[in-house]
Amino acid sequence: MRRVIISPKRPLQEILPEKDEDVLLVRDGHAVALIMSFDDDDLEWYARERDPTFIESIRRAREQAAKGQTVKHEELMAELDRRDAK
Numbered sequence: 001m002r003r004v005i006i007s008p009k010r011p012l013q014e015i016l017p018e019k020d021e022d023v024l025l026v027r028d029g030h031a032v033a034l035i036m037s038f039d040d041d042d043l044e045w046y047a048r049e050r051d052p053t054f055i056e057s058i059r060r061a062r063e064q065a066a067k068g069q070t071v072k073h074e075e076l077m078a079e080l081d082r083r084d085a086k
Contacts, residue, residue: 004023004026023035
């Protein structure tokens with residue numbers, strides 16, 4: 001990880017990460033940001049992880065799992081096989 005002390009006069013090219021590099025931005029001796037490489041797959045996950053509907057579905061799933069309201073893989077596959085047979 002490369003550390004960069006930021007200042008108003010530092011060119012953006014000196015701050016942007018190279019491929020597969022992380023850049024830690026430091027101001028007044030304190031970390032203020034982390035810049036990382038980002039591709040289209042990362043963008044899709046970034047958007048999904050901030051989607052309130054997705055976040056709520058994860059909360060509900062965790063709650064159901066905690067209550068034991070789950071289905072075993074074998075049971076799910078058997079149910080899907082029955083539906084396909086119809």
